Amino acid sequence: MSIHPTAIVEDGAEIDPSVAIGPYSIIESGAVIGPGCRIESCVRIFANTRMGRDNRVCHGVTLGSEPQDLTFTPEKARPLTIGDRNHFKEGVNISCGVKSEEGTRIGSDNFWMAFSHAGHDCVVGDHNIFANTATLAGHVEVEDRTFISGQVAVHQFCRIGSLAMVAGVTGVAQDVPPYALVDGHRARMLGLNVVGLRRNGFTQEQRSRIKAVYRLLLRSGLKQAEALARAEQDYPGPETDHILNFIRSSRRGLVSFD
Incomplete structure (x- = not known):
């Protein structure tokens, strides 16, 4: 295990011996980090986070943080469960769960660009791309192989179907069906995501x-x-x-x- 001397790993954190942890990062007691993960500088991984293998977590990422929910209290916290081979770029923030026992769930092979965000109790599948500052409110469900462009805002409880593409600076207030291409101040379906297909x-x-x-x-x-x-x-x-x-x-x- 490679842990920078300035990093803080609390007693009770479960860290695989192959994990690398960079300077000034904090891993709270109760967090679980699987084999081959690379935790870079100034990362904070909160107690309820469970992470699989070979994830890369870049500078300034926060995983499992308190949700942006005015009714939240610490005893309501539920897990953030992360699969394998995800890449979290600088400043990404993903909240822990609060409303459901399963909490927030992130699959495998997702790419989260800088400052993208997933709120509490989101469910995200596999092979999705979230461009810079793409934002998922609470309880959003994203299937597989979607592309969520920069500055997209997805309303709580919406769903994004597999292989859909949401164009930049789009507000999504209703479900986006599979294979669709949507755009607009309020998202409208323009046709199919032909390139993605x-x-x-x-x-x-x-x-x-x-x-x-x-x-x-x-x-x-x-x-x-x-x-x-x-x-x-x-x-x-x-x-x-x-x-x-x-x-x-x-x-x-x-x-x-x-």
């Missing part, structure tokens, strides 16, 4: 199916229940199932479509 190996057939499903749902003039049933019948496939399940489980409704 191609980069992730979606075939022309798959992309055409997704496009056809959204055309039916958004432009056919059918009532939603009828359009969902038609899409399921006319365009069967895993992408269709994903879209329909996402819409049927939406609590806040979807972003509007131009």
Whole structure:
């Protein structure tokens, strides 16, 4: 284990012997840090944080900090659980949980650029990119392989579907469905995240199916229940199932479509 002499590691912190900890970082009692993690300078990892392997935590990051919730008291704190191979750039802040027993959950292989933030009780999947100052309010759910651009603000309880892209300086107040590209002061769906789909190996057939499903749902003039049933019948496939399940489980409704 490599621990800089200026770092503070409290008794009761569980640190794998392969972990490196840089100058002026603080690891609180109760924190768990897995193999191969690299904790750089001036990082603070709070007590309820559980981290997997091979994560990189850059200068000034705070993980598991108190949520920005006026009702919070220390006894309400719930875990922050982090998977493997995440990269947290300078100044990233992720809150611990407070409302749910599972707390805040971050998957694996996510890239958090400088000063991005996830509030309490967020659930984030795998292979997502959060650009500079992208902000998730409490209880936001992000699926897999999304791109959340700079200065995006996502309202609490919203969901971002897999392979969606949110353009910069966008306010997201409703759910963003899978594979979509959204933009606007209040996010509006502009079309499909075609570049992201191609980069992730979606075939022309798959992309055409997704496009056809959204055309039916958004432009056919059918009532939603009828359009969902038609899409399921006319365009069967895993992408269709994903879209329909996402819409049927939406609590806040979807972003509007131009």
